[in-house]
Amino acid sequence: MISIYRSTPNGVVTVDQPVEGCWIHLTSPNAEEIARVETAYSIPREFLTYPLDIDEMARTEKEEGAVLVILRVPRHEAPGADVPFTTVPLGIILTEKAVVTVSAQESEVLRGMSNGKLRGISTAKRNRFLLHLFLLTAQQYLVDLRAINKAVDALEDRLQASLRNREVLEMLKYQKSLTYFTTALKANQLMMDRLQKGQMFNMFPDDEDLLEDALTEIGQAIEMTNISSGILSQMMDAFASIISNNLNVVMKFLASITIILALPTLVASIYGMNVNLPLAAHPSAFWLVLSFAVVVSLLVVMIFWRRDWL
Numbered sequence: 001m002i003s004i005y006r007s008t009p010n011g012v013v014t015v016d017q018p019v020e021g022c023w024i025h026l027t028s029p030n031a032e033e034i035a036r037v038e039t040a041y042s043i044p045r046e047f048l049t050y051p052l053d054i055d056e057m058a059r060t061e062k063e064e065g066a067v068l069v070i071l072r073v074p075r076h077e078a079p080g081a082d083v084p085f086t087t088v089p090l091g092i093i094l095t096e097k098a099v100v101t102v103s104a105q106e107s108e109v110l111r112g113m114s115n116g117k118l119r120g121i122s123t124a125k126r127n128r129f130l131l132h133l134f135l136l137t138a139q140q141y142l143v144d145l146r147a148i149n150k151a152v153d154a155l156e157d158r159l160q161a162s163l164r165n166r167e168v169l170e171m172l173k174y175q176k177s178l179t180y181f182t183t184a185l186k187a188n189q190l191m192m193d194r195l196q197k198g199q200m201f202n203m204f205p206d207d208e209d210l211l212e213d214a215l216t217e218i219g220q221a222i223e224m225t226n227i228s229s230g231i232l233s234q235m236m237d238a239f240a241s242i243i244s245n246n247l248n249v250v251m252k253f254l255a256s257i258t259i260i261l262a263l264p265t266l267v268a269s270i271y272g273m274n275v276n277l278p279l280a281a282h283p284s285a286f287w288l289v290l291s292f293a294v295v296v297s298l299l300v301v302m303i304f305w306r307r308d309w310l
Helices: 031-041 045-052 108-114 126-159 166-198 205-270 285-306
Strands: 002-008 011-014 022-027 059-063 066-076 085-094 098-103
Touching (some): 002 031, 022 031, 031 045, 031 098, 045 098, 066 126, 066 166, 085 126, 098 126, 126 166, 126 205, 205 285
Antiparallel strands (some): 059 066, 066 085, 085 098
């Protein structure tokens, strides 16, 4: 699918036809759409197909006057997915006439750029548009990391009284998300550092400041991811022990109840034998035996209570 945008004083809006200085976004394009954009803007075909590889890492490349920048952006998967948060490659191609972006899947970063809510974005200023995209990507990582931390806190509350593995498995999913984030963020940071030092395109002082802001946000996201990952790993180990301890407490309680119920059964079994027994001829033999069984059971309950076995 091809979407075309351009900047106006009121923000980024959708247009029907390409114009000078527009932004063209391709989402999971077919061969015909790739060929159309390739011909219209003289873009090497590989620049349009590289970002469609889900495993493509962040990097930059320049060929035939076009600059390709591949960025790993965060993506929030649908509820019930094996991994709640993943990362996908986003290709940004800077040409003389337009900015072209390519991705196999939509992400919150692209929605944030195209919904018109962000001010100060100009599709005609290609370099600054790219830097705004860097900054928005870094900020989206921070938003998703806060969402992960919030979800883990909710799982922590459920785990405290849980005897199941479901919550631990849920935490494992978020651990995978943090691993994806760590790998992508480090690759993005390395790519931005090389872009800053290599001077692949000319940047004005304001552009330099914008890139510095993006690098600062990326660094903050990396630190936040490392901290969250470390805490989550330790939490999973601790709660695995808690689940095992909770199970031991339940088993101890059930064993205590079994012993308490077995004592009256033992007494009743002895006095149920068809032989001569003490008090066999007593008129209140039943009540005496029953009282003895109850007293023995209550005595055992008190002992178990004091030992914190109940």
